Amino acid sequence: MSKKVYPDAVAALAGVLRDDMTIMAGGFGLCGIPENLIAAIKLSGVKGLTVISNNAGVDGFGLGQLLETKQVAKMVSSYVGENKLFAQQYLSGELELEFNPQGTLAERIRAGGAGIPAFFTKTGVGTLVAEGKELRQFDGETYVMESWLRADLAIVKAWKGDTEGNLIYRKTARNFNPMMAMAGKITVAEVEQLVNVGTIDPDHVHTPGIFVQRIIEGSHEKRIEQRTTRKRD
């Protein structure tokens, strides 16, 4: 067995978690979230977390679970609309919140993984998001400087992973996971299917194993947030 493979989420996070750390958590809504690793963080009781995640889960599922236990001190997100507990804790001042435009959030995380401390973007110029940030003209247009995001720990969810940490994602469950895998000092991945090396075509790898320090196989509820369907004719 490769040294990257751990038996379960609790084992994979052993020695990694501490109070007041910064954690990136992959997923968009409830799609592609590291369910098992979130549960293990809840179990650990670690507190004062800064969590970087596009969304905050829903009440009782996903990151919503870490709000229930008040383990989260600050969220960095682009949209938190689906979570009543979040609103409550935010309005009462228990929870700090930093909104980033979704694309700026994604690019800040990529920059963190790619060794780029800052970059310029048009997104948010002239809005609250640009307040206090450096503006600059390029080719006659105004851009705002945004800085990288990095984390002590990144938790990501993939479809398949091999024992060297090579990951492939499935459909729109990819979302923020690949960049977060790059931006964590330590990255722990959970996959639906842990496979031997040689199983994944090297041309199909989405996240090369270099970005994954620990990996587990887990079972996933994969809850659907908005079940929309059409009638058969």
Next chain:
Amino acid sequence: MSKKVYPDAVAALAGVLRDDMTIMAGGFGLCGIPENLIAAIKLSGVKGLTVISNNAGVDGFGLGQLLETKQVAKMVSSYVGENKLFAQQYLSGELELEFNPQGTLAERIRAGGAGIPAFFTKTGVGTLVAEGKELRQFDGETYVMESWLRADLAIVKAWKGDTEGNLIYRKTARNFNPMMAMAGKITVAEVEQLVNVGTIDPDHVHTPGIFVQRIIEGSHEKRIEQRTTRKRD
């Protein structure tokens, strides 16, 4: 037939080429270069080109062919060591040359495609590469600001492509092709196998069709620059 599919390289470049334009050309060495499109540019006789490409081909093959005909006014590259004609034209002042570190070149091209006019990197700080560029400290380290690169035309080579322009590359022939596809005002792709939509697994697409305006199927010599082998035991 999709509106993106053209019968050959000459047809695919019709109405696109003009003197003094900037062209990005994918490939690393002779690996993954758009052979047919380069040949069509040679045939067109278009002159005064600025060519952005990691390398400049070899004498008589790849971009080397456009040097023979003196169609290139300037190269933006990271390494041009394999080309005697290049050296000759450069030393005689016929050819302008801008060296970029390979990673800076790759990132500048990605930035061009991603709408990021400038970013900071550690690469090149304290060297000739950083001269005249803005330096800035982040977290106590010095970085240099680099700007985006965009092109009037990007020519790229992929393994398979479908009629909507979705591309997949093969092994290390991927290299600069995906970023260049993003950074061209018009991107023309040549592939070894043009397939119908539905043939490529949507999870395996490397370059989504949105980045490809025209596509051709061509045959490829795929010359090997350094044939290194080992003996069978």
Next chain:
Amino acid sequence: MAWTRDEMAARAAKELRDGFYVNLGIGIPTLVANYIPAGMHVTLQSENGMLGMGPFPFEGEEDADLINAGKQTITELPYSSYFSSADSFAMIRGGHIDLSVLGAMQVAANGDLANWMIPGKMVKGMGGAMDLVAGVKKVVVVMEHCAVDKKTGALEPKLLKACNLPLTGTRVVDLVVTDLGVFSIDKHGHGKPTLIELAPGVTLEEIKSKTEAEFDVAESLFAA
């Protein structure tokens, strides 16, 4: 008679062109997909990481790994592709998407857009809206012409001289489709918006009385 939600969507769909890559926001903009003319090839982008968004799945065929930016279950098409959020917004920010259709709380005469935040209310976040309006080549807003004050029932114009809500972007809107008519916006210049269409039965007087922004009226409307 003012346009229905579907009629507004159908009007926005007239901005589509063959070969366009398009991002549709939540609400009325989503309905635009139903009005893509037959024979026209339009590819829908979903900013959570997909090109070639298909219709809702048949019951029982929902896939938790396949959702749109509104978190609704969807399907793929033969020419679909998936990519990361960073790649998705590289596509958006880099100007590769031809058209974005989205809703608004307020639009100003100069193209300023407010659609994400009401101070004092719980704020849900801007999601990808700021990136879309900053990056997409053409931005079409589809909205009710006026908001209704929930307490007083008074009509509040949404096409304003200047937005008073926090902005999503400055000088970003190209076209506004409301239930009463259509305005083109001179977002790069200093001209007024131009009313270019009126919903059937809506008078110039009515739309003027419900619009705070000053606007010009296209000659074609006088002719009609």
Next chain:
Amino acid sequence: MAWTRDEMAARAAKELRDGFYVNLGIGIPTLVANYIPAGMHVTLQSENGMLGMGPFPFEGEEDADLINAGKQTITELPYSSYFSSADSFAMIRGGHIDLSVLGAMQVAANGDLANWMIPGKMVKGMGGAMDLVAGVKKVVVVMEHCAVDKKTGALEPKLLKACNLPLTGTRVVDLVVTDLGVFSIDKHGHGKPTLIELAPGVTLEEIKSKTEAEFDVAESLFAA
């Protein structure tokens, strides 16, 4: 007796650790791959877009689509992966590669490195060298201790007080392996390089005479 090229590579290989991701330059650094200890798992990166670089192919099995950064035909391994140049240098610049072994024209006492350009000669370009030395966690230089002046035959030291060739990076080298010995560099501080090993039969006097930079000598060398 000075170390051979293979012995220098073998010495550099002692810097490898189990689980390391490593980038090897062209020339002697490439030989390091032959000295990875049995049982140690080391993954080789090729900056043109590959992790898990395998050995040269058998004759007749060369693949034009599968080359390393030196443009040599290579093979893949069961755990290989391919990626774009942008992703490859994101990996390098982002500090994810543990060790880089590369050649040098000159190294300065403070870790400055020159290995890409001789003014007045035709310049081939820096390729990925500047990115590697700026981004990789640990940089090991393997080089002949002296260059030989082609005209006069005189020996020219390469470990200098300061480089006089254009730099590849400033304060980037951690360790220098030459045919005469091994020096550790205090690249983040102001200390001198420390000679930590001597090739068998090489005297302190010889190496001093062939080194321009001042250096300390590790105590362990006196003990020996």
